[in-house]
Amino acid sequence: MTTDRLLERLAELAPQVRQLAAESERMARLSPELVDGLFERDLFRLWVPRSCGGHELSLPDALRVHAAAARLDGALGWTVMIGAGGGLFAAWLEQDVAQEIFGRPESVVAGSGAPTGRAERVAGGYRVTGRWRYASGAYHASVFTANCVVTEDGTPVHDARGRPLVRAMAFDPAQVRIAPAWDTSGMRATSSEDFTVEDVFVPERRSFSLAEPPRESGPLYRLPFEVLTELPVAAVGVGIARHALDAFASLARGKTRGDAPLAQDPLVRERFAGSAAHVKLAEAGLERLADEAWQAACDGHTLSPGERATITAGAITIVETVRGAVDALAALAGMNAIQQDDELARARRDVHALGAHASISPLNLAAAGAALLDPPAAAGS
Known part of the structure; x- marks a missing residue:
């Protein structure tokens, strides 16, 4: 299926999203009708390998889908982005295991990258115990993945560089207990709940590490996982900003200030033009970063520390830019900007919640700046 066709099918959901987004936010989970619509349109399989029946979209094309989904609703866009991103993991599993987990139309991952579990080595696999946070899409997941520190006889195992060995484990929903803890101002409908497992056996073949080479050879799976997180998060931010615009x-054409529509106020026009320009520039920057990263992957080029730092700094700046653009609009919207069911207010809450994600935190700028300022290592050093 082409990207354009996926976008057309996504657009078909727009009436349902308008009808159900506020209810989904109140429930703190996407309505079942919207989840079913995403499954029916194959929108969680963007990065599942073609060998498992997925789309294996290019990075730029996937970002178009993420942004379009977020333009309908921020939580919907985040849910698509996270669910589709989990399809990457199929590339690190044996073919039959990948097919078992990701081969069905209703396959979608919820999980966590934080290594807050322990996986004790036993014959044939691991016994796992842990609790993880922020598993977006927890209530409709067909599989949960979570990073664990590997132990032997209760002692952490270390890798070749002397660091604790971390592996991801794949759990069936029946092995997991969802621990409701998601109570936020924005992105409420993502149902990013905590989950726990207690002394669950995971076979070796259902564990994997992104530090190892992928089984799949496509360019998508050669890109650093950080790039495949930062740019998708930024794409959702751009989509939310488009929704806010x-x-x-719509609000400005119908709301009056005095005897005239708000849209006729000179200051409103000036600020709207500025916000629209900032969002457009952020969108163009995102496209440029994605195109360059994708071309590097297609060429077999490994991104240098400086190139990766440029992507990190770019993603952070994109999110900061669109958040500022949305805030500028909200400042002109009066009481609408604080109403629970108002679309602009929801977009504002969502873009601020997105900005709290660790991958695009301003705290990452120092390391990015160091990589850009430090001289490259001499060849052979």
Whole structure:
């Protein structure tokens, strides 16, 4: 299926999203109708390998889908982005295991990258105990993945560089207990709940490490996982900002200030033009970063520390830019900007929640700046 066709099928959901987004936010989970619509349109399989029946979209094309979904609703866009991103893991599993986990139309991952579990080595696999946070899409996941520190006789195992060995484990939903803890101001409908497992056996073949070479050879799976996190998160931010522009334009045409529509106020026009320009520039920057990273992967080029730092700094700056653009619109919207069911208010809450994600935290700028300022290592050193 082409990316354009996926976008067309996504657009078909727009009436349902408008009808159900506020209810989904109140429930703190996407309505079953919207989840079913995403499954029916194959939108969680963007990065599942073709060998498992997935789309294996390019990075730029996947970002188009993420942004389009977030333009309908921020939580919907985040849910698509996270669910589709989990399809990457199939590339690190044996073919039959990947097919078992990801080969069905209703396959979708929820999970956590934080190594807050312990996986004790036993014959044939691991016995795992742990609790993890922020598993977006927990209530509709067909599989949960989570990073664990590997132990032997209760003692952490170390890798070749002397660091604790971390492996991801794949759990069936029946092995997992969802621990409701997601109570936020924005992105509420993502149902990013905690989950726990207690002394669960995981076969070796259902564990994997992104530090190892992937089984699949496509360029998508050669890109660093950080790049495949930072740019998708930024794409959702751009989509939310587009939603805010749409919502504000509709509001400004119908809301009056004095005897005239808000849209006729000179200051409103000036600020709207500025916000629209900032979002457009952020979108263009995102496209440029994605195109360059994708071309490098297709050429077999490993991104240098400086190139990776440029992507990190770029993603952070994109999110900061669109968040500022949305805030500028909200400042002109009056009481609408704080109403629970208002679309602009929801977009604002969502873009601020997105900005709290660790992958695009401003705290990452120092390391990015160091990589850009430090001289490259001499060849052979």
